[in-house]
Amino acid sequence: MLSYCTNVHPAEDLAGILAQLDTYAVPVREKLGQDRLGVGLWLASEVAAGLASDPAARRTLAAELKARGLAVQTLNAFPYGGFHAEVVKHQVYVPTWTDPKRLRYTLDCITVLGDLLPEDAAYGSISTLPLAWREPWSTSHDVRASIAFEEVTRVLRSALARNEQPIRLAIEPEPGCVLDTVADAVDWLAGRVDPEYIGLCLDTCHLAVSFADPARTVERIRASGLKVVKVQASAALHVERPGTDEAVAALREFAEPRYLHQVREQLPTGEVLAADDLPEALETLPAQGPWRVHFHVPLHATPASPLESTTGVLTGALDALAAQGPLPHVEVETYTWNVLPGHDRQELAAGIADELRWASLEVPA
Template sequence: MTPLSYCTNVHPAEDLAGVLAQLDRYAEPVRRLVGTDVLGLGLWLPASLAAVLADDADLRRKLRAELDARGLEVYTLNAFPYGGFHDEVVKHAVYRPQWTDRRRLEYTVDCAIVLADLLPGTASYGSISTLPLAWRTPWDDADDRAAADALAELTRMLDGMAKANGRPIRLAVEPEPGCVLDSVADAVAWLAPRVDPRYVGLCLDTCHLAVSFADPAETVAAIHDAGLSVVKVQASAALQVDEPGGEAARLALADFTEPRYLHQVRERTGSADEPGEVLGADDIPQALTELPARNAWRVHFHVPLHARPAAPLSATTDVLRGAISALESTVEGELPHIEVETYTWSVLPETAGNGGDTALIRGIAAELRWAAAQLFATQGVTE
């Protein structure tokens, strides 16, 4: 059965007390509302907390017991944000420290130690998603070598853990627009000659995939043909703007322009029959002044899966469906871990459904129900 989780990076917490409070305040109410005995969590642990837990087996057992008592299971961790993910301004800080910085390796090792003790008995492996090396600048050949060395060191540690525990923990590198590994094609080209595919693969974030204008079926095939695998899917949808030059679209986008997170924008030139290059801007305000706005835009703003944005905006849930369909056709056995990752509830426009704990709990539950009903044609899914 394919585990379906929701990512807890939507909730602010920087210590164990905060994480445990999340379980009561949000996760258990979501489980009850979904109507399932067991709910998957894609747990986010800031680096400071991951280090404390990795150093204390008793605390790890306590966290596992608290999860079990509430009918919650953890197959996957999100180790992309290092900390402070709900600061007033995050923007480029989410890409630091990068994979050339030893702190990134240490954080990921800590997460692997924690996850090994949280995995339920039904898990065949655990997954940890991570950033695509760094923001694109500055980066040079020396950085390439340093990042490859760090992943090799991590792989040796993961191999030792797998031999000791009987189940592997696998790293899922998550391409993102604007980063060193901007697209899945970039990630495949960089990873394939450098990593051990038993322990390092891809996190396929379907919002990022949509923003890159990549074809989902071709993308999944390219990953498979390169000898890599999709370790984890972050089920997410981007904003689409079909006529970005129009006044109505620009007014609608203004509602999604906010100071906390970076919202990269891409526009593909050409036509459907003969697509040209993909043009980019690093945030919505820049896109409004820098892009030609002759063709549709896709915006890195994770929008709720079940709730279509008001016209003239729409969402790229068709890309998410296409990616899952391609995986069902390609992967033998169970699908990768699937994590609903809409971390933007707190910065959504009021008209899009933001509004307190009750709205958030209902929204997450609705997304999970939508995903279970809409995405999986042939495989069983556990929520």
């Protein structure tokens, strides 16, 4: 079941979440002519904690979702809260996997998802951050994060015994973080976690930014013994010649203040240079090779020239996964609708529906 991620909606209380679903998710379902629409819920930490402590509230939420024709098989537990604050930037990586708050939030999400899964769901998934932003991080942080994942695994085993539907945690590599690339995540996770309960969330925007080959990446994950638990179907910006006046002017329109937009440049030698945000890249990178920018752009819309979209990386990853067996959960995650340049925006429900139509044609059967 294809889903869209509700972290595009700013609500951080239960009443607000339901109102946003009424305003956007239900119209999306109706525009698509579907009886049931998959939604990947984002629950801020306070909402998750309240639901986790109140079985009746969880039953009510499950009934409200069903009444609206909405189904939840995945949660996005990467942002802890404040994801639509005026400035988010590095705050999205806080608390880290060394902080007990991150563990508590994740355990709350496990409790909630266990009561929201539809009966026909093969499993549930929860995506989370790649440990932390890269600094500060040390071997002692590795130990503390490993202990936290051991506790998550213990709880996931207990949840399976109760619910008969496995729930799996999906670590999401992201440029600039401790687990910057999928290769970093594989190296850190393999042999450290139980792959039946902890695997990877493959965000295809992040994958594209790293200039990694999607098919080789998918094979590397398989060979490691880890699993792709979830795919976040997303696309980055690509610009082949970033040093031209036209390219610089186009890129400046995406240099907005709320979210971090990491940039990677691939030199003719194959070396990849890094900048932590787009304004920094425009000032410091040499612009001698193509750029990839961590800005989730709508899947169905082609950016104005000279910018391009990396949807080819998304389709390449999905094809490689389909060749290995049944696809994992696929969640469209374009959270940036409200910070796109004005000429690239659509009415939100219409835009989400258009993305899901596009994805439904590209996701292998």
